[in-house]
Amino acid sequence: MTGVGIHDIAIATGHHVLELDDLAERLGVDPAKYHVGIGQDAFSVPAPDEDIVTMGAAAAKELIDRHGVDGIRTVLFATESGVDQSKAAGVYVHGLLGLPKAVRVVELKQACYGGMAAVQLALGIVARAPHERVLVIAADVARYDVDTPAEPTQGAGAAAILVSADPDLIEIEPAAGVYTADVDDFWRPNDRSTALVDGRLSVSAYVNAFVGAWDDLAEQGGPAYDDIARFVHHQPFTKMAIKAHRKLTQHVGAPFDEADLAIGFTYNRQTGNTYTASLWIGLAALLDLDDDLAGERLGLFSYGSGSVGELITGIVRPDYREHRRAGRVRSLLEARVPLTVDAYRALHAAGAATSEDVERPRVTTAPFRFAGVRGGARHYEAS
Numbered sequence: 001m002t003g004v005g006i007h008d009i010a011i012a013t014g015h016h017v018l019e020l021d022d023l024a025e026r027l028g029v030d031p032a033k034y035h036v037g038i039g040q041d042a043f044s045v046p047a048p049d050e051d052i053v054t055m056g057a058a059a060a061k062e063l064i065d066r067h068g069v070d071g072i073r074t075v076l077f078a079t080e081s082g083v084d085q086s087k088a089a090g091v092y093v094h095g096l097l098g099l100p101k102a103v104r105v106v107e108l109k110q111a112c113y114g115g116m117a118a119v120q121l122a123l124g125i126v127a128r129a130p131h132e133r134v135l136v137i138a139a140d141v142a143r144y145d146v147d148t149p150a151e152p153t154q155g156a157g158a159a160a161i162l163v164s165a166d167p168d169l170i171e172i173e174p175a176a177g178v179y180t181a182d183v184d185d186f187w188r189p190n191d192r193s194t195a196l197v198d199g200r201l202s203v204s205a206y207v208n209a210f211v212g213a214w215d216d217l218a219e220q221g222g223p224a225y226d227d228i229a230r231f232v233h234h235q236p237f238t239k240m241a242i243k244a245h246r247k248l249t250q251h252v253g254a255p256f257d258e259a260d261l262a263i264g265f266t267y268n269r270q271t272g273n274t275y276t277a278s279l280w281i282g283l284a285a286l287l288d289l290d291d292d293l294a295g296e297r298l299g300l301f302s303y304g305s306g307s308v309g310e311l312i313t314g315i316v317r318p319d320y321r322e323h324r325r326a327g328r329v330r331s332l333l334e335a336r337v338p339l340t341v342d343a344y345r346a347l348h349a350a351g352a353a354t355s356e357d358v359e360r361p362r363v364t365t366a367p368f369r370f371a372g373v374r375g376g377a378r379h380y381e382a383s
Contacts, residue, residue: 003171004126005314006119007133007164009284010062011329012055013271014044014141014156015364017336018344023152026341034152039238039265043155043272044336045344046141046351047363052081052158053380054368056139057093059160061367063135064097067162071133074125075105078114078138078276080188080304082107083353083378090137092380096368111186112234113304114138115159115276116312122163123172130165137161140275142236143194146345150197153237155272159280168323169287170298170314177217177311179209186305193352202305203240209309210244210301211251217311225252228313229296231261232282234303236273238265244301263289270333276304287316288326294318335365 019042020034034040046055056077077090088107108114108121115138122134139158144150185202188195210233225248233241242258249256267285268274274281279302287293293316303309339347359372364383371379 002130002165003167004123004130004165005163005167005171006169007162007167008063008066008169008323009280009287010059010160010325011267011277011281011284011332012058012158012366013332013336014050014055015047015337015366016045016339016344016347017042017270018045018339018341020152022341037239038153039242039269040152040272041269043152044157044270045339045347046156048347048350049360049362049369049371050364050366051083051370052079052139052141053083053089053092053096054364054366054370055156055158056089056137056160057096057368057380058366059139059158060093060097060135060137063160063162069099071131071164072099072135073103073132074122074134075099075103076108076118076121076134076136077105078108078118078136079140080109080111080114080275081140082109089139092378093137096380096382110308111304111306112236112275112278113302113308113310115280116302116310119161119163120176120310122161126163126165133162133164135160136163138276138280140277142273142275143348143351144197145194146348149199150195153273155274157271157274157277157281159274159277159284161280168317169320170316172312172314175217175220175222175313177213177215177220177222179212179216179309181205181208181307183305183307185307202236203243205305205307206240206303206309207244207247209303209307210311211248213301213309213311214248214251217313223297223313225254227297228299230264230286230290230293231299231301232264232279232286233261233301234279235265235268235282236278238269241265267329267333284325284329287320288324288329291321293320
């Protein structure tokens with residue numbers, strides 16, 4: 001049987017950036033609290049005419065431009081920043097990209113885990129129908145109240161993943177380790193635009209999910225720890241992934257070297273927390289920047305608060321280096337427009353969703369923009 005896996009990945013992020021050095025200065029804290037303490041350097045902030053749809057569509061457009069639409073009969077959009085309680089964000093993307101009518105579109109939600117769920121569904125579809133390809137989009141805007149410990153762990157971004165048979169990047173192996181526990185570590189009620197989080201509980205829940213998913217992977221016949229060359233984690237902030245991985249090495253009796261994880265943190269240290277997209281942005285960084293992955297096995301861990309975790313493995317294809325996009329991602333990050341703390345907080349205060357009619361100012365230079373609300377419905381357009 002032909003292998004199934006990740007054929008290509010593209011990422012997008014917000015128009016603006018806030019440097020955590022500036023936030024540290026405003027709050028009167030040592031910048032090392034952010035750079036070392038949580039392992040973050042900056043976070044992306046969407047322009048007023050950006051959201052999960054525009055970022056997701058921008059990332060997906062890159063894949064469509066490279067590979068066309070042939071065989072794409074499913075679009076799966078994972079997010080916990082949904083723009084409508086009924087209509088899937090992917091339907092807007094379908095229209096913006098001009099995809100064929102013969103496509104199913106679904107939105108998935110389970111906190112930050114939704115992207116992994118979408119990839120697993122995509123793998124199943126392609127395994128059953130190898131002539132098809134599935135477009136997976138994971139996009140989120142992480143928003144917390146200002147002047148709270150979670151404020152520096154905000155962010156915005158999207159990852160688009162093309163799942164296919166005979167993939168160019170990674171062939172995903174069949175075994176998966178899963179874990180679920182009902183925990184109130186993070187949640188966002190319907191009447192709030194910002195999330196609520198119990199930071200200490202969130203860290204312990206993440207660690208428990210990672211170790212639990214590892215144990216289940218072993219029971220399902222997964223590989224030994226020493227047979228996995230690199231791990232990529234969900235990264236609400238990169239230090240959380242370090243804490244979890246250290247715990248796993250203690251659990252299995254293996255040495256721990258933080259440097260083994262560092263390359264996969266490169267992009268997330270700049271975009272900030274991207275919820276469902278975080279793992280996949282980390283994977284993009286590893287594939288873009290590590291020269292020695294051909295034929296190696298990767299471990300990919302996704303975590304969604306509440307809580308659900310899953311650990312899968314995959315084998316990197318021999319020619320993966322021919323498909324790297326490091327230069328494009330670097331340009332994307334460098335093109336972001338810096339914000340002062342006052343300007344960022346003004347955008348934050350105005351960021352709550354509304355069903356009232358409104359026209360959004362033209363700010364973003366991305367391929368698509370949120371034009372506003374007309375007759376209570378959201379409208380998007382090419383920039």
